[in-house]
Amino acid sequence: MRILVVEDEQILREQLADKLKSAGYVVDVAEDGEEGLYFGREYEYDAAIIDLGLPKLNGIDLISQLRNEERRFPVLVLTARSNWQDKVEGLEAGADDYLTKPFQMEELLARLNALIRRAAGYASPVITDGALSVDTAKKEVRVEQAVVELTAYEYKVLEYLILNPGRVVSKTELTEHLYEQDYDRDSNVIEVFVGRLRKKLNPLNPIRTVRGQGYHFNAERSD
C-alpha cells in the first residue's frame, strides 16, 4: 500500500513516515502543498494523509485540486486547529476523514486502514472470501479458521490484491505499491511471492494469473 504524507513539520513528518513504514506501508513524503500536488498527480496512491495548514498550497486547496483531477484515493486530513470550519471544509473539499492533532499513532493507523478498506468497498476490517479471511487490522490471514503464517511481503501482496478485487493488477502496479521507489525490484520477485502465497493458501486458489497482464483476485465477497 503506497501512502502519500503531506506535512510541513519535519519531525512529525519523519515520525509519520517511520510509523507507517513499520506498519508495512510504502510512504512518499511531501513538505508543502505544491510538492504534495506533484506527487499526487504523478503517482498512484492507496491513501493520502494531508495536513491542512501547509505552506505554498493549503491542504484544502490541495485536496480540491486532486479531486478535480480525478484522483480518487482516500484522504485523511490532519488539523492542528480543532475548529470545525476547517474540518467541514476539508471534508467538503473531498477528504474522507479527519484527525485532530495531537493524535495517537494507533488511531491514525486504524483510521488509515479503515479508509483503504472502505475505498475497496469493505465495511469490516475482517475481509472474508469463502474460507479465506484477512484481518486487515491485525494483519492476520486464516484459511478455514487456521492462521496462515505469511511474511510481510507475502501479506502485502495478498492485501493489495484483496483490496483491488475484480480487476487485473499488473506486476508493475504491485511493485509500485509495495516497494519504495528506489528499490529496483525484478518482476520475478513478485512471481516468487505469488507462488509462495498460493502454496500457503492451499487448498484455496483465489489468485489467478492473467497471461501477459498480471493477477486477478477471484472475489466472491461474502461480507
Place this chain on the structure above:
Amino acid sequence: MKLGIQTRLLITTTVVLGTSLTLAGVVLDRSFQASIVAGAEEQLRLVIYSLMGSMDRYGDEIRFNLDFPEPRLNQPESGLYAVVDSDDGDQRWRSPSVITTGVRFPERQAALSAGEFRFESVRQGAVDRFFLSYAVIWEDTDEALLTFRVGTDQAPFRSAIQGFRRNLYVGLGAVTLLFVLAQYLAVRWGLMPLRTMAGEVREMEEGHRERLSDRYPTELRGLAQNLDRFVAHEQRSRARYRKAMEDLAHSLKTPLAVIRNALGEKAPAESALLQEQLDRMESSVTYQLSRASATGPVVVGHIVNAANMIERLVRALQTAYSERGIEVVQDVPEDLNVRGDERDLMEMLGNLLENAFKYTASRVRISAECSNVVCICICIDDDGPGIEPELRQQVLNRGTRADQVQSGQGIGLSVVAELVALYQGELKIGESPLGGARIRLELPR
C-alpha cells in the same frame, strides 16, 4: 422614556410659536379696541359740533333746523341720542330718539367748565352706551352755560371688534398650524438621515448589512464613516485575534503530536507519567484555546442559518463515519436562524454532533424549533450508552478546569458549555427516548 428629538423640537416650536402669536393677538386686539373707542368718541364729537351748528335759541326754547344734521336723532331706536342741559342741570332739549326710546343720560357727576369734553362708557340695563358731554357758553343772549350731551349704543362697535377678533384669532391659529406643520416637515426631513442611520445600524446588528451606506449629509458623514471604521476595525481585530489563536493552536499542538509519537516508542511503564501529563496539557490547550477564540454574541453580527450548518456538518460527519452506517433523522425547520458568529455556532454544533456520531449505536436524531420568540432550541438524540449523571454535572459546571474533565466526550462538551454560556443560552444533558443521550441546546434569538 426619553422624548424623541422630533417630539422635543415640535413641543418647543409649538410652545414658543403659540405664546408669541397669542401675545401678538392680545396686543392687536387691545389696539384695535382702543382705536374703535377713539373713533366712537370722535363720531360723537362731530355730532355735538353739528348740533351746535344748527341750533337756534329763542329765549328759553331751543330749536334746531329742519335739515337736521344727524337723521338718526330723529328716529326711534336709532342708537344715537342727544340732550342739551342748561347750567342748572335741566334738560332744555331732547332729541326725538331720546323721547321715543326713553334713554336716560347718566347723572352729572360734576359740572363741566366751558370748553371741556367728558367721555364715558356706561352700562344701562342690558345695553352699553358711550356718552360725550361738552359744556359751552352760549353767547348770543345771556351767556348761559349749555351742556351738549350725546350718547350712542355700543353694539355696532362691539360687533366690529368681535368681527376683527374672530378674524384675528382664526388667522393667527392658521398661521400657528401652518408653522407647526412646516416645522414638523422640516424636522422630519432634517432627521431623516438619522432615522436612516438607525435603520442601517439595526440591519447591521441583525446581520443583513456589512457597513453603512455613504449617502449621508455632511453633518453625519463623519459619524457614519467613524462607525464604519470602528466596525471594520472590530472585525479585523477579531479576525486577527482568531488567526493568532489558530497559529498558537498549531504551534502548540504540532509539538504535542511529536512528543506523543516519540513517547509511543517507549515502553508503557516508562512513559505512563509523561503520557498522563501530555493528556492534561492537550486538554488544557484544546479547552482554553476554544474558549479564547470564541467571539460571543456580536454587536454587529451575522444571521447564521443553523439549518444549513447542521446539514453541512451532518454531511461531513457522514463522510467521516461512513462505515458505521449511522442513520440520521433531521427535523430542522429551514429558517432556523441564529444571531451570532458563524464559527462559534459551528463549534457548538460540530462538537455536539460529533459526540452523537461517535457514541451512537446506529441512530442520531436532530430536531429543532424556532417558534419561540425568545430562543431557538436544538435537540440532538442518539441511541448510544448515554452520559453518566456525574459527568453531566461536571461538564455543565462551568469553570471546571479542563484538565480535570476526562478527555473524550467531556472536553468537547465543556467547550460547548462554555460557548453556550457566552451566548447566554442553555445546555441540558438528559436521556433520549432513543435510549442514549439527549443534548438540548437553547440559544437566544
